Amino acid sequence: MSLKIDADYLCRELAALLAIPSPTGMTDEIIHHLSGRLGDLGLEATLTRRGAIRTRLAGRASEGARAVVGHVDTLGAQVKALREDGRLALVPVGHWSARFAEGARATVIAESGPIRGTILPPLASGHTFGEAVDSAPIGWDHVVLRLDVPVSDPAGLEALGVGIGDHVVIDPGTEFMPNGYIVSRHLDDKAGVAAMLAALRAIRDLGEVPALDCWWIFTIAEEVGHGAAGAMLPDIASLVAVDNGTTAPGQNSSEYGVTIAMADQTGPFDWHLTRKLVDLCRNHAIPHQKDVFRYYRSDSASALEAGADLRTALVTFGVDASHGYERIHLNALTSVAELLARYSLSPVEIPRDARALAGLTGFTHQPVAAPEDE
Known part of the structure; x- marks a missing residue:
């Protein structure tokens, strides 16, 4: 099967996704955009x-369908309080450290419209505070948003239409490097979504019909823990989540190839589905590695917690400095896209999964250690 991932298309789609602000709670516009992109591929988006x-x-066939899921929502912040000095106190949207917020350019979405600003520590000037700048504590209680407007008190902020709870979107600061590296905020999980689009385009261009329906699902609240909770369908028997891998000391993830997660903080992924993905990588020479994530969960967890009875797995692209100043390599994204496409087109291996409830006939086996002789 001659399947080709268009890397230029993937990068164009990723750049377009990164240009649309979509912190959890403000995802309407990116859903409009993505629905149009799916339409370009001949697919109908149901919301x-x-x-x-x-x-x-x-x-x-439709019973026992497959699904691939990624999320379009990103990290962000909200206004916690209007400070007496005319600056804004913040709380995070999603889990990320305030040390990565310091220095970020950002936009508060006020009632009057967007207002630009910069996230700073309160002690932001070495010329004024000297060494105290270096010893200042880190945390969301120790950063403020300075708006680029002449305002110095809460009354001025209110006159601008700024209020508690207003969303703050963080600039991505995207760079596509000639050597294949991509540096940006919000690669989690817009890079995964771009890989999904590239996989769908490759399947379309190939012209093959999958053995089973495959639902491609894009969620809007993964960063706060309940992304896929309301997105599953009864016919879906297996779910492959697409998200970032944590490339860091002590991890086996890489910025090259696919990183297949064997477990995360919610426990092991499905033994059979995970090994199917590993075998697809081996059989088609897709560069890959395996990893275990201790402080991590994805859309698959929220689907299971909502009561979906399905097999789950997680494929990732290695991200250096995840939830911070992120970096990935294009090689990982094209590898993820190829694996997703080949998974969608792969043969059915567990026919019994077409039924939600059935007897023992056809149920799977796993290898076990032989018992010792007594």
């Missing part, structure tokens, strides 16, 4: 009430 997308890649 949940809040805006998660489900689109069906039609197969020869």
